[in-house]
Amino acid sequence: MKKRKIPMRKDIVTGEMMPKRQLIRVVRNKENEVSLDPTGKKPGRGAYVAVDVKIAEQAKKERTFDKAFNVTLDDEFYDELIKYADHAQARQKLFGND
Template sequence: MVQRKIPMRKDIVSGEMIPKKQLVRVVKNKEGEVSIDPTGKKSGRGAYISLEVQTAEKAKKDRTFDKAFGLKVQDEFYDELIAYVDHQVERAKLFGNDK
């Protein structure tokens, strides 16, 4: 059996290279709107964050996406991100890591 290459991406908060499946993509589109990209295929400038609640909370505290995208990101987005990451963590516990 051939060993497949695992795509790696850098976590914007920790700076670590992590397999892409263990990250969530956040994207800024041409209009300057920042959103979560669960598919990883939306067009725009993307940044990755690991699927850990502590990492998402640290991103909110440090305003990581404000710096990465060069604009003021609303607190509601960070709250939505924390809730999304928490949901994905709980889902992985229930169903395993297969997406």
């Protein structure tokens, strides 16, 4: 059986290359609205952060997405990111990284 290529993306917080499935995509659209993209198909400029609560908290502390997207985001967005990362991390432990 032929081995499939695994798409890799860079975590914006740590700078580490990881498989795309282990990352959360955050997207900024043309109206400068920033949102989480669980499907990975929303149009706009995307950035990735690891599915790890500690890294999501580090992104909040450093205001990483404010700098990456050149916008000002409120703490609500980062809290939503941390909550989503926690959920996704628990899901990966339960079902694996598939």
